[in-house]
Amino acid sequence: THDTVEPATGTVLATVGLADASDVARAAERAERAQREWAALPHPRRAEVLRRAGQLWEEYAEEIVDWNVREVGSIPAFARFAVHTTAAECYEAAALPAHPLGQVLSSQEPRLSLSQRIPVGVVGVISPFNVPLILGIRAVAPALALGNAVLLKPDPRTVVTGGVAMVRIFEEAGLPGGLLQLLPGGAEIGAAIVEDPRVRVVAFTGSTGAGRAVGELAGRHLKRAHLELGGNSAFVVRHDADVNQAVNLASWGNYLNQGQICMSIGRHIVHESLFDSYVTQLAAKADAMVVGDPAAGQVHMGPVIDEAQRDRIHAWVLEAVDQGATLAAGGTYEDLFYRPTVVANPPRDATVYREEVFGPVVSVVSYSSDDEAVALAADTGYGLSLGIVTADALAGLELAQRIPTGIVHINDQTVNDEANAPFGGVRASGTGSRHGGAEADIEAFTETRWITLRRRPAQYPL
Template sequence: MSNLLEQAPWKGKLYNGQWQTASQVRDVIEPATLEPITQTGIASADDVLTACHQAQQAQKEWAAVPPREKSTLFLKAADYLDQNFDELSMIIARETGGIVPKGQHEVREVATILRLAAGLAMQPTGYTLATDINKQSYAQRIPLGVIGVISPFNFPFILSTRSVAPALALGNAVVSKPDPQTPMTGGYLLALALEYAGFPKGIYQVVPGDADAGAALCEAPEVAMVAFTGSTAAGRKVGETCGRNLKKVALELGGKSSLIILEDADLELAASNVAWGTYMHQGQICMASGRVLVHESIADQLIAKMAEKASHLPVGNPATEQVALGPLINERQLQRVHSIVEDAVKAGAKLEAGGSYEKLFYKPTVLSGVKPGMRAFDEEIFGPVATIVTFKTDEEAIALATQTEYGLAGAVISPDVARAKKIGSQLHVGLLHINDQTVNDECNNPFGGCGASGNGQGVCGPNDLDTYTHWQWVTEKSAPPKYPF
């Protein structure tokens, strides 16, 4: 067992720059074994409000820290991740149910995000504006104050840090509420890195909790903005509360992303892309390839290749076995996935592979003959299910891909890049990939969707300066002017 899990500085604790004893505790269950892996504090609504007040007090001094000093702290935090790479990767794999390479990916990406934040802290934040010769006029970006971050269970390290790091770099304090199923990956591992680096007490608070804790974060008067990643249903509630309280909000929500495969596509490459886009992390990814739209002339061949891949992909405990897929996050999610598969078969779809499970391990599944009106076509599954839909023309493919309230990702595969781009340009999505599948993110790109996938605010890359600051216009004169009255 790892030293960190043995030491468990978070056991029964919340974090405000120090480990504070919580009034409520909860076991963290390892999905692969269904056994407790550790125990952490659980925040009540009052705990969240206290954290927001403490963050507001700490933010004023943090905003005044020179940029070069901020930058150095982020670089040191990234070094901590490098130094503890293997241990942190295994903790993430065990807590989230992902394979070890998925845990390694999260650690690498978060280290990159921290180094990007180090650079962001040094960037110019304003413009000198044209004005009268005897006056200086400029616009500058200044911190919002306290940012609330609510992150999900699937890629918690990345999906929390991608907001926490730039928000801190730009002079804000952050109160982070990770999913209570993954509090280590969603908050406490970053706390260890920031603590090691020497970040001031109070500017980063970790308060894992349930819906009441999230509601308190959205209601807290100290919080100027909430960055939320999660389901569309929960995102609507967050958006409603933030709107009522006149708070800025960034919503990164669910998706039903289409991967379109044209008849001239290389079948081996296409099948590889489908498998990755649908089975990566058991399909528990917002930008998963939720609809595989295949030209009818190659559908049978692709289905056969997908069924073969699905039948040979090993499923098991990622911490102890060489597997491609681990467990789903909990029993409720597993039963939802299975009910969608069963409903599709009853409605006329054909089960080509999978469709069964043991404990939380759901076998990679292939459904062919999926049509609009089936839950497998309409709903975000969040499980390892490839839903194959056929089309005859480019226009039909576009119509099928856009027959959804979501607008997160889309992809088109064809050696005819011009044709693929023409199709892609008609998909109403925030993330578009030509000759790739839909699961892509590089940390320095704007990430977000439209429609039921988000409010188009976006996070990461060129979005960060706008997202976590607000404009302030400043004018300066050597003496006040004399006005007519």
């Protein structure tokens, strides 16, 4: 068993059972059997379950929000957004069973030639702690809608929000037994899911390091792995930007969910003419933020997830200061409550600048020309999200075309999500858009089969 602990208070909220490798094997066997009957159902039946699930997320929103706030440490507004988006993901997925799942192809032979999309069978979904609802449902819902069964492994720190709630919703929505199997556990359970021969596709969201391990293991077993990984997103403030507006955008993109979002702004790249004013205003905004228990009152930020996360964040901040960076705001903590932090002018090789912090810490550097801004923004192994603030939106778009990322927001910050929009990164941020929209979901969770039909058997000159 494993205790689910409230990071804000240390209170044990629940005790959950952990899976072992034999549980994975049994779950995969049961899922494989259930999947065949599920895929054979008339498509309106599958759509009905997905629509009902969306309604249930809305019906039980406040109960699930409370778990999200207490188990994950999210502020209530962000927890409500997560539940809203989770319902929207189910509604979007409800349209997939009726989507055209093939094409009539041209053929040089006298035959009917077709391509058909068929379910892969059993899908493994491995989701992280930070936004467990959205980052689980965006694979679970379309995979089920397209006729698959799912083995779900949430992060063991957020099993109730990211696992139990999801299974209960789908049970109540009428999903037949065996199709959504909950397997709480650590990396060894994730590995068992990837290795099981009945699992044909794996959807993983998490760190780049863990994603590499999943991808390597999946490749060894000749399976597809859809990897949505880390980010160190750039936020470019051009010379013609309004500093007040840019700081407002940045504060949201920096500190929402304590910076524990893959799309969070990590690097602020600010024109030299605005740099001093920008740092001053951003630091003032950070200093004014209220940090505390999100279940006890209105705050801007809650706790980071655990001590290991906090200590890594703090070590990177201290390292940057030792290397000559200026600590403009924050850099302190009490228990798991880390103050929103602004690090100005860090060396380019400082860990806090080059890597994904996954906490409420941002770096700010200056540039003098658009070419330099492009070079700074692109000088990273990651490529998830990009924000650009400018009075000339077309100039911002031209700038964005030169910076490799999977997501771009002109005159907005980097943290955006909509159920029907393609989502994914490039480089070390993942294997591209595998979530959001019918095309991405169908590509992710089906196989393509070629079928031909002749009126009479063909004859060959042998």
